[in-house]
Amino acid sequence: SFFGLPHQAPHERVLIAADEASGLRTLIAVHNTARGPGFGGCRVWAYENDLAAHHDALRLSQGMSYKNALANLPFGGGKAVIVKPKGEFNREQLFAAFARAVDSLQGAYITAEDVGTTTADMRVVQRHTKYVSGIPREGAFGGDPSPKTAWGVFVSVQAGAKAVLGRSDLQGLTVAIQGLGAVGWHLAEFLHQAGAKLTVADIDPGKTAKAQAQFGATVVGVDQILAAPVDVLAPCALGASLNATTIPTLQAKLVCGAANNQLALPSDGNLLADRGIAYLPDYLVNAGGIISVAREYRGEGEEQAVMAEVSRIAERVTELLARIKVSGRTPAAEADAWAQSLLVRA
């Protein structure tokens, strides 16, 4: 349906905006503002068609409602997607036009970086609207959220390895990382420092070669990474990597990564559980970045305090794994129910 996702609460608002001069075509989805304004990044992607962009905006913004609720942030869920213009385009003009679209929502949506956008883009946005975060700020906390996201995923791997694999540390733990981008690279650094052995894949051979040199990582093809013989799989590329085709091939016992919308369908959470694989829901473990940009936006950020807050994601992972023992639900279904209860309460 064009209105909402199957089996889920409908979105409050979806803005579709276009600007001929810059080539902007954007969808800004505000899923739920019960806890506060919709807050979530802006993705630039070459979508196959406009409906694919619409679907992505709906799924990502709902994920933000859940993520922000579980992270106990005073924000709701929102997300923007920009259909990447074909051919040459002026980035500054594009983000100026995007900023005007954001501004027209008068604070119902606050933007930041996501896949395909940078801190430089957010600086441009900042010139045209105040509803933006993720910007390096002189003398104040701010900037690229990716290292914070990676830290949250890292502490979640620690908590998951303890609860699921009975590991008190990560020494010798084998981890496959799909995607060595802004988050995946930092995650590789944290895991390497903790003594984990890495297997990596990226469509960019320069990144995998660097990981091989710097971390002694084993490099495999992008079509092999999900089925790598490892303890932990960390999807850190794009969504829908866990689906009916890939799940039967997985060898990891724990899945914990940064990518949004890792499950192609909600039922894929059952497929993972049926195979005895513990899946730590993406929006629970990858909240480090939004915690960072939310604190920055409120002007109350400070490096150590934000890192401490991000570290507390591990406690919620432990709580989730305890909850499923009582409820008998899969981790994915339990996290959905937990987040939905927080939205209803708000």
Ligand code: NAD
């Ligand atoms: P990024 O674009 O910097 O990195 C993605 C990486 O994945 C790139 O290196 C790309 O080459 C690689 N890649 C793409 N397709 C691949 C494939 N099929 N196999 C292997 N590698 C592939 O993005 P990012 O900021 O690191 O984000 C990664 C994921 O984490 C995204 O899904 C994003 O939505 C999510 N996420 C990011 C943040 C953040 O703070 N940046 C926060 C929450 C969630």
